[in-house]
Amino acid sequence: MNAARARITLPFLIFVTPVLMWLFLLIVLPHIDLLLMSFRIEDDAGATVWSLVNYLNFFDEPVYWRTFTRTAVYAILTTMITFAVSLPVAFYITKVVSPRFSGFLSLLLLMPFWVSELVRVYGWMILLRESGVINHFLLKAGLLQRPVEMLYNDVTMVMGLVYTSMLFMVVPLISVLESLDDSLIEAAYDLGGNVFSIVTRIIIPHAMPGIVSGGIVVFMLTLGNYLTPNLIGGKNSLWFTEQIYNQFIASFNWNQGAAFGFLLLILSSSIIWIGLKLTRQKLSQVVQ
Amino acid sequence: MALDLSVENVTKTFGDFTAVNEVSFAVEQGRFFSILGPSGCGKTTLLRMIAGFIEPTAGRILIRGNDMANLPPNRRPVNLIFQHLALFPMMNVAQNIAFGLQRRKEKKPEIDRKVADILERVGLPGFGNKKIDQLSGGQKQRVAIARCLVLDPAVLLLDEPLGALDLKLREQMKVELKKLQAQVGTTFIYITHDQSEALVMSDHVAVMNNGRFEQVDTPRKLYAHPKTPFVARFVGDNNAWKGIVADHREDLCTIETTDGQIFTAGAAPDLPSGTPVAFFIRPEAIIIAPDAGLDDFNRLPVVIKSILFDGANSRLLATPVDGEKELMIALPQNRQYDHLNAGDRVDIGWSARSASCFKAS
Amino acid sequence: MIRSLPNTRSYTLGFKLYVALFFVFLFAPLFVTCVLAFNDSQFPALPWKGFTLEWFTADLPERVGIFHDSLNLSAIQVSFKVAFWVSIFSTLVGTCGAFLFEQENFRFKQALYFLMLAPLVVPGVILGISILLFANTLGMFFENTLSMDVPLFRPGFWLVVLGQFSFISTLVTLVVSARLKKFDRSLEEAALNLGATRLQVIWHITLKFLRPAIIGAFAVAFLMSFENFNTTLFLVGSQTTLPITLYLQVRDGSTPVINAVSFLLIVGTSLLAVINLSFSRKKE
Numbered sequence: 001m002n003a004a005r006a007r008i009t010l011p012f013l014i015f016v017t018p019v020l021m022w023l024f025l026l027i028v029l030p031h032i033d034l035l036l037m038s039f040r041i042e043d044d045a046g047a048t049v050w051s052l053v054n055y056l057n058f059f060d061e062p063v064y065w066r067t068f069t070r071t072a073v074y075a076i077l078t079t080m081i082t083f084a085v086s087l088p089v090a091f092y093i094t095k096v097v098s099p100r101f102s103g104f105l106s107l108l109l110l111m112p113f114w115v116s117e118l119v120r121v122y123g124w125m126i127l128l129r130e131s132g133v134i135n136h137f138l139l140k141a142g143l144l145q146r147p148v149e150m151l152y153n154d155v156t157m158v159m160g161l162v163y164t165s166m167l168f169m170v171v172p173l174i175s176v177l178e179s180l181d182d183s184l185i186e187a188a189y190d191l192g193g194n195v196f197s198i199v200t201r202i203i204i205p206h207a208m209p210g211i212v213s214g215g216i217v218v219f220m221l222t223l224g225n226y227l228t229p230n231l232i233g234g235k236n237s238l239w240f241t242e243q244i245y246n247q248f249i250a251s252f253n254w255n256q257g258a259a260f261g262f263l264l265l266i267l268s269s270s271i272i273w274i275g276l277k278l279t280r281q282k283l284s285q286v287v288q
Numbered sequence: 289m290a291l292d293l294s295v296e297n298v299t300k301t302f303g304d305f306t307a308v309n310e311v312s313f314a315v316e317q318g319r320f321f322s323i324l325g326p327s328g329c330g331k332t333t334l335l336r337m338i339a340g341f342i343e344p345t346a347g348r349i350l351i352r353g354n355d356m357a358n359l360p361p362n363r364r365p366v367n368l369i370f371q372h373l374a375l376f377p378m379m380n381v382a383q384n385i386a387f388g389l390q391r392r393k394e395k396k397p398e399i400d401r402k403v404a405d406i407l408e409r410v411g412l413p414g415f416g417n418k419k420i421d422q423l424s425g426g427q428k429q430r431v432a433i434a435r436c437l438v439l440d441p442a443v444l445l446l447d448e449p450l451g452a453l454d455l456k457l458r459e460q461m462k463v464e465l466k467k468l469q470a471q472v473g474t475t476f477i478y479i480t481h482d483q484s485e486a487l488v489m490s491d492h493v494a495v496m497n498n499g500r501f502e503q504v505d506t507p508r509k510l511y512a513h514p515k516t517p518f519v520a521r522f523v524g525d526n527n528a529w530k531g532i533v534a535d536h537r538e539d540l541c542t543i544e545t546t547d548g549q550i551f552t553a554g555a556a557p558d559l560p561s562g563t564p565v566a567f568f569i570r571p572e573a574i575i576i577a578p579d580a581g582l583d584d585f586n587r588l589p590v591v592i593k594s595i596l597f598d599g600a601n602s603r604l605l606a607t608p609v610d611g612e613k614e615l616m617i618a619l620p621q622n623r624q625y626d627h628l629n630a631g632d633r634v635d636i637g638w639s640a641r642s643a644s645c646f647k648a649s
Numbered sequence: 650m651i652r653s654l655p656n657t658r659s660y661t662l663g664f665k666l667y668v669a670l671f672f673v674f675l676f677a678p679l680f681v682t683c684v685l686a687f688n689d690s691q692f693p694a695l696p697w698k699g700f701t702l703e704w705f706t707a708d709l710p711e712r713v714g715i716f717h718d719s720l721n722l723s724a725i726q727v728s729f730k731v732a733f734w735v736s737i738f739s740t741l742v743g744t745c746g747a748f749l750f751e752q753e754n755f756r757f758k759q760a761l762y763f764l765m766l767a768p769l770v771v772p773g774v775i776l777g778i779s780i781l782l783f784a785n786t787l788g789m790f791f792e793n794t795l796s797m798d799v800p801l802f803r804p805g806f807w808l809v810v811l812g813q814f815s816f817i818s819t820l821v822t823l824v825v826s827a828r829l830k831k832f833d834r835s836l837e838e839a840a841l842n843l844g845a846t847r848l849q850v851i852w853h854i855t856l857k858f859l860r861p862a863i864i865g866a867f868a869v870a871f872l873m874s875f876e877n878f879n880t881t882l883f884l885v886g887s888q889t890t891l892p893i894t895l896y897l898q899v900r901d902g903s904t905p906v907i908n909a910v911s912f913l914l915i916v917g918t919s920l921l922a923v924i925n926l927s928f929s930r931k932k933e
Contacts, residue, residue, distance in 0.1 A: 010848065011847050027815060088668070089668055098652065112675055119915065120678055125899070224774050254785075268770060
């Protein structure tokens with residue numbers, strides 16, 4: 001069978017041509033171009049020359065690398081919080097609630113995921129802002145004397161980021177916990193395990209592929225998020241994607257923006273790579 | 289008589305592993321030919337080479353005299369019944385059967401007629417509009433056969449199609465398959481690891497082991513006269529003993545076993561004294577409390593260890609009074625032996641010519 | 650611990666409370682957004698001033714409902730068109746990808762597979778800027794050497810389609826591959842054995858088997874495209890998609906029209922998701 005398939009057949013050509021065009025024209029070449037652009041600048045005469053200036057600027061200007069570090073730290077923090085919030089929910093839906101409701105609950109869980117991120121962020125804005133719904137109720141209940149601005153701070157921003165990407169953590173966790181045989185938990189319980197030891201020795205090791213794949217997606221989406229930090233996270237461009245946007249749209253310095261983009265790409269790939277190494281998972285298994 | 293299939297010195301290797309080793313055989317038109325062997329013996333590889341899914345490393349496969357080399361599976365005049373039948377779940381029964389005819393671009397009325405006709409012949413008239421998942425196991429089996437037979441193949445290959453059925457249905461389908469084959473007259477090549485399927489249905493059986501054919505024979509001869517120790521062990525049950533030829537006389541030899549027993553056994557003439565041998569005696573060839581005065585007869589007092597009751601297939605498990613070797617002895621359920629209990633001493637014996645004897649490997 | 654084991658009352662109750670709070674957290678912003686779309690007020694805020702449909706239907710000087718709001722309506726139209734093309738292209742190419750990676754063997758398959766996964770780990774913003782840069786490079790090349798002005802290479806409709814297609818195809822490939830993995834290869838061999846060619850097998854057997862997954866992937870691709878923001882942000886020209894239009898409005902202050910649009914989006918996507926789900930359930 002394998003020997004017969006090694007020949008170039010008509011079906012193979014039909015499959016491989018569009019895939020190669022897609023991957024090379026839209027993924028490989030643009031990223032090579034991004035890399036090349038990041039090493040070029042316009043000199044005083046208006047000609048483009050090779051240079052490391054774009055990268056040197058990043059290290060010279062504290063606001064750039066501070067934003068960069070801040071973004072990385074907050075993205076990791078968001079991923080961890082998302083995991084901590086999601087695990088009990090996934091566990092409840094797959095193992096605790098009666099099977100009659102578990103289908104319905106997971107369906108319900110997916111609903112907000114289908115709605116545009118912008119709508120969800122907007123929802124939080126009208127809930128939390130100074131004239132928002134929560135302030136309205138707190139004032140009515142007499143718990144507050146005057147309205148409080150709950151938007152534009154880091155806590156709200158992290159909450160918004162968790163909210164935005166939570167479903168990408170819950171869904172892989174649900175599917176990986178569904179494959180966990182109930183009798184393993186029963187056996188652990190029977191052998192004298194308590195909740196803590198069962199979670200750390202049985203559930204988490206089994207769920208590792210789901211945790212890693214959820215973690216990668218959440219981390220990546222958080223790192224590359226623009227809407228949430230921009231709309232509810234304060235007004236002074238403290239997320240790295242905002243810096244990229246500024247370079248491209250406001251300053252119109254595409255070479256600088258390309259360098260920033262490349263730095264963000266290196267950051268996301270290396271943290272994902274470290275995550276995979278630490279948990280001894282493979283990317284190709286994790287995306288299943 | 290014309291040959292439908294001949295396989296000449298076919299070998300298939302996967303890297304260092306030789307799955308099929310220099311296999312040759314020929315099947316006459318209209319025969320039911322079985323290939324019997326344990327899993328991993330290479331029988332599926334052999335079948336898939338005949339069907340064209342695998343190309344042989346060496347050797348030729350001829351169907352009705354035409355060399356099949358480099359002919360893809362869709363252009364070979366053979367059809368295959370898959371182990372799990374591989375009925376197309378996205379089509380109904382009639383569409384499944386019509387699939388091959390449509391590929392041949394036959395006319396619609398002709399297809400309809402042939403489909404109705406073949407459904408009639410496999411005993412499923414009017415089942416055309418049923419979905420595959422509405423059928424029982426036996427009906428699926430028959431649809432799979434109809435789907436192939438409607439194409440009128442030179443050879444029909446069957447890859448253990450009864451394996452997935454439960455025991456009762458399997459017994460029933462064995463008989464049905466045999467009848468169907470006799471009725472349609474197509475050559476069947478049937479592979480299985482179940483000796484009973486092979487023995488009941490086949491005209492000829494090839495016993496396969498480690499990529500080679502050990503013996504090709506009629507079921508009766510295979511059972512009565514196994515030619516190799518493997519066949520003796522694999523076809524039917526057997527008690528096996530190891531020993532050394534002590535004496536040779538006409539077609540009989542005297543054997544001294546490793547645990548010191550002396551027996552006579554039927555033997556090939558090429559076993560001179562001193563040859564290490566393995567010899568086999570079937571449980572049903574052993575007589576409990578045999579009459580005195582039989583010629584060329586081995587006698588042995590044994591102690592009954594336990595009685596394994598299994599209806600018509602009941603056995604005694606016994607060891608010689610002065611030995612360790614465990615023996616299986618058929619225990620006919622005709623009430624004659626109801627008095628036997630574990631721990632009893634009893635004489636047993638067997639005719640020397642019902643044992644078979646081979647040079648030990 | 651789990652449903653088949655005896656649990657203490659406090660454990661069960663605590664867990665229920667946690668999950669209930671989680672769902673409140675999940676739905677509160679959507680619920681509030683929907684409710685305030687019907688508030689008879691100039692601002693998307695409480696107090697409740699009475700029920701009105703004017704944010705959908707009105708065409709007054711101080712209140713323009715969504716059905717008369719040409720800015721948002723044309724953005725919706727653009728989004729539909731983009732999503733349509735993106736889902737067509739990505740379903741076609743993604744299905745080819747699934748066949749390529751599941752059923753074919755070739756050199757560098759592993760490397761190509763990793764390349765196919767890359768868009769999953771590349772932030773959307775970077776996909777957007779790299780495609781923008783590359784299109785610009787190509788555009789300059791065509792202009793300088795061939796003196797041709799190719800509109801495709803400037804930010805605009807088709808660049809948005811290409812940008813979204815570049816990562817949505819990966820999702821389609823994964824969805825269709827997952828189904829193709831469950832395909833019993835002996836069905837394919839049976840069809841070959843019955844005289845079909847490989848392409849006939851794919852058409853009559855494999856694609857029929859994949860149909861629910863392909864339809865599902867099409868729907869997912871449509872929704873993903875419709876709500877995409879990050880990649881689109883850098884590639885839009887004069888025709889902006891709905892998320893971009895809404896973003897600009899939200900950033901500069903908001904009116905209940907946004908709630909009305911959101912309400913329609915929530916209802917629409919939920920309906921599509923439910924239809925898609927029940928459809929795939931029935932097929933399986």
